[in-house]
Amino acid sequence: VIIGVIAAIAAMLVVMMVARAEQLARERSQFAAAAAHELRTPLAGLQLYGDMLADGLGDPTKLRDYARRMSEEASRLGRVVSNVLGFSQLERGNLSVEVxxxxxxxxxxxxxxxxxxxxxxxxxxxxxxxxxxxxxxxxxxxxxxxxxxxxxxxxxxxxxxxxxxxxxxxxxxxxxxxxxxxxxxxxxxxxxxxxxxxxxxxxxxxxxxxxxxxxxxxxxxxxxxxxxxxxxxxxxxxxxxxxxxxx
Structure with a gap:
């Protein structure tokens, strides 16, 4: 009887560990997908305006505007990266502030x-x-x-x-x-x-x-x-x- 109880407990622990591992795998996959999704838009903007600058499209005023827009997209990309890294710190319990x-x-x-x-x-x-x-x-x-x-x-x-x-x-x-x-x-x-x-x-x-x-x-x-x-x-x-x- 004791052996049966121990076996049942062990089986339950194994099931719980497998379920937890599957949950962590889903969370990692979800996090990776979210990060890629968030990064896609500013990266696309940088590529678009970078290509326009490289091709020399437009007069000097437009070229300056392209450069400004690249700077804005770079700032946006920085905020996205900051959020992704911050969320990663949060998940690990390493998020700290100095009040x-x-x-x-x-x-x-x-x-x-x-x-x-x-x-x-x-x-x-x-x-x-x-x-x-x-x-x-x-x-x-x-x-x-x-x-x-x-x-x-x-x-x-x-x-x-x-x-x-x-x-x-x-x-x-x-x-x-x-x-x-x-x-x-x-x-x-x-x-x-x-x-x-x-x-x-x-x-x-x-x-x-x-x-x-x-x-x-x-x-x-x-x-x-x-x-x-x-x-x-x-x-x-x-x-x-x-x-x-x-x-």
């Missing part, structure tokens, strides 16, 4: 100035509402990554809107400092909200722009690592709220 008290308003102003040229060429307008004196506790690189991801999403998912304004605002509340990014696009369906911050999930219906959710999943984890949070707020368009600790 300090600092001038959040100044950081957001710098971020907005960097983002504005590309957004302007995409037909979007960035409206910043944040006091330069606003202080909070945060990791600078993490805030750059989170807000950068949110601005990218706002530009992508607001493309069909009549109002292409993206609102970036920050204010101090009773118990936190809130950074909000809002677009005037179609918003996010109730069904999609349930898996919004889950990796490899898209935040809109299937006919929306491509993307597999690494950015939002990573951004929420970074926010929580700073003792804050990232949430979706209902309203006209899509609004994301990053909550940070007060200084």
């Amino acid at each position: 300090k008290t600092g001038p959040l308003g100044e950081v957001l102003k710098e971020l907005a100035e960097r983002a504005e040229p590309a957004l302007d060429r995409a037909g979007a307008t960035l409206a910043l509402d944040a006091s330069p004196d606003l202080q909070a506790r945060f990791d600078r690189d993490a805030v750059f990554r989170i807000v950068g991801n949110l601005l990218d999403n706002a530009e992508k998912y607001g493309r069909g809107a009549d109002d292409r304004t993206i609102e970036l605002a920050a204010r101090e509340t009773q118990d936190a400092v809130e950074v909000t990014v809002r677009d005037h696009g179609p918003g996010i369906s109730e069904e999609a909200r349930a898996k919004l911050f889950r990796a490899f999930s898209r935040g809109v219906d299937n006919d929306g722009p491509a993307g597999l959710g690494l950015g939002l999943a990573l951004s929420k984890s970074l926010a929580q690592a700073m003792n804050g949070d990232l949430a979706y707020r209902e309203g006209n368009g899509a609004t994301f709220v990053l909550r940070l600790a007060k200084a």
Whole structure:
């Protein structure tokens, strides 16, 4: 009887180990597919504008525009790679931040100035509402990554809107400092909200722009690592709220 029980337990453990191995294999395959999907668009843009430059197509003004667009695609590629590597760190439990008290308003102003040229060429307008004196506790690189991801999403998912304004605002509340990014696009369906911050999930219906959710999943984890949070707020368009600790 004892031998039979031991054999049954051993068999159950083997089944569990096989199931876990299969799950890990699926996750690795899913991660590789997601990474390839995310990288494809900026790489295609780099190749397109690089070919145009190499062929000398257009007058000097157009050639300068091609060079600018290559720079934008390279920046986009850098953000995608950063998200993929960050998600890999998250999966391994190696994601770390250094939280300090600092001038959040100044950081957001710098971020907005960097983002504005590309957004302007995409037909979007960035409206910043944040006091330069606003202080909070945060990791600078993490805030750059989170807000950068949110601005990218706002530009992508607001493309069909009549109002292409993206609102970036920050204010101090009773118990936190809130950074909000809002677009005037179609918003996010109730069904999609349930898996919004889950990796490899898209935040809109299937006919929306491509993307597999690494950015939002990573951004929420970074926010929580700073003792804050990232949430979706209902309203006209899509609004994301990053909550940070007060200084």
